[in-house]
Amino acid sequence: MVTIMNKVQANAKPAGLRMTRQRRLILEELDAPGRHPTADAVYQQVRRRIPNISLGTVYRNLEVLSQAGMIRKLHIGSGQKRYDRKLHKHYHVHCVQCGRISDLPGGPFGDLEEVARGNSDFDIIGYELEFEGLCRQCKDSSPRQREPN
Amino acid sequence: MVTIMNKVQANAKPAGLRMTRQRRLILEELDAPGRHPTADAVYQQVRRRIPNISLGTVYRNLEVLSQAGMIRKLHIGSGQKRYDRKLHKHYHVHCVQCGRISDLPGGPFGDLEEVARGNSDFDIIGYELEFEGLCRQCKDSSPRQREPN
DNA sequence: TTCATAATAGTAACCATTACTGTCTTGGCG
DNA sequence: CGCCAAGACAGTAATGGTTACTATTATGAA
Numbered sequence: 001m002v003t004i005m006n007k008v009q010a011n012a013k014p015a016g017l018r019m020t021r022q023r024r025l026i027l028e029e030l031d032a033p034g035r036h037p038t039a040d041a042v043y044q045q046v047r048r049r050i051p052n053i054s055l056g057t058v059y060r061n062l063e064v065l066s067q068a069g070m071i072r073k074l075h076i077g078s079g080q081k082r083y084d085r086k087l088h089k090h091y092h093v094h095c096v097q098c099g100r101i102s103d104l105p106g107g108p109f110g111d112l113e114e115v116a117r118g119n120s121d122f123d124i125i126g127y128e129l130e131f132e133g134l135c136r137q138c139k140d141s142s143p144r145q146r147e148p149n
Numbered sequence: 150m151v152t153i154m155n156k157v158q159a160n161a162k163p164a165g166l167r168m169t170r171q172r173r174l175i176l177e178e179l180d181a182p183g184r185h186p187t188a189d190a191v192y193q194q195v196r197r198r199i200p201n202i203s204l205g206t207v208y209r210n211l212e213v214l215s216q217a218g219m220i221r222k223l224h225i226g227s228g229q230k231r232y233d234r235k236l237h238k239h240y241h242v243h244c245v246q247c248g249r250i251s252d253l254p255g256g257p258f259g260d261l262e263e264v265a266r267g268n269s270d271f272d273i274i275g276y277e278l279e280f281e282g283l284c285r286q287c288k289d290s291s292p293r294q295r296e297p298n
Numbered sequence: 299t300t301c302a303t304a305a306t307a308g309t310a311a312c313c314a315t316t317a318c319t320g321t322c323t324t325g326g327c328g
Numbered sequence: 329c330g331c332c333a334a335g336a337c338a339g340t341a342a343t344g345g346t347t348a349c350t351a352t353t354a355t356g357a358a
Binding site for chain 2: 073075077078081091093095096102104105109112113116119120121122123124125126127128129130131132133134135136139
């Protein structure tokens with residue numbers, strides 16, 4: 001596991017990280033904007049180019065990359081973890097019907113941390129905020145079931 | 150699974166729910182204020198009074214009770230689910246070091262939903278907000294590892 | 299008291315994720 | 329360019345939390 005990154009530049013990789021074909025394709029998969037795929041979804045996609053890639057490789061890379069700060073790991077709802085190319089600070093809405101996840105412009109809400117700091121003896125270092133609702137499709141058409149992404 | 154509750158009064162159970170010894174003790178376990186136990190922690194506690202209670206029974210009851218709105222299911226961090234007797238609207242802080250969870254007075258932040266509503270075509274129905282930080286003990290003493298509760 | 303059915307104990311199955319192992323690749327260095 | 333230490337890989341087994349199944353028991357309305 002990579003713990004220290006002593007050379008992080010724009011588009012650069014932390015020291016000790018090699019750029020393999022697998023890793024590059026996984027990153028590319030996350031580069032498409034507006035996607036928040038699960039590990040398995042990344043696996044299914046990359047598999048079309050490297051048919052014998054291992055699911056473990058996908059998990060390991062997603063972990064390493066998020067440790068290195070190149071992607072973000074999201075804990076949304078109670079299901080699988082999701083991964084996001086972290087470009088700018090933003091939030092997510094989560095459809096309780098079909099599971100779809102969308103980006104939400106706006107924020108950050110810095111004052112939330114202030115309120116928390118005033119009310120607790122914890123050393124507040126941040127917060128996780130996820131909105132829930134019904135997406136367009138589930139709102140006005142018959143709800144479809146469980147599409148991951 | 151209970152889907153409809155047509156008779157909910159103060160301290161009353163929804164129609165169709167029977168009050169068994171197991172269910173009562175599980176509820177009592179959650180009644181102690183300031184606790185946010187995992188399913189397994191509830192299991193360990195109740196087991197001292199009903200030694201042969203089944204872990205499945207605990208899970209099923211926690212599910213049924215939260216469906217009935219009598220308790221709240223929390224998804225905090227990436228670990229196990231936690232359960233909370235839902236008395237009033239409040240938030241939680243989560244120690245990233247030891248995993249401890251504390252209540253946080255203050256809120257609700259109703260304006261968050263307004264902002265989200267303005268920025269999305271989702272039908273926003275709520276949000277999940279969890280703060281993260283270091284608890285008192287982990288802040289100034291040597292950190293202890295992973296106490297659930 | 300009766301009796302339909304909710305709930306239980308015990309156990310097996312499930313699913314996402316992590317760990318392990320022996321082999322292969324990468325990339326810094328000469 | 330070729331060497332080679334160590335990072336990464338594929339394949340597979342193991343883990344851990346949670347859910348599903350089944351035959352039996354207990355609840356509570358009539």
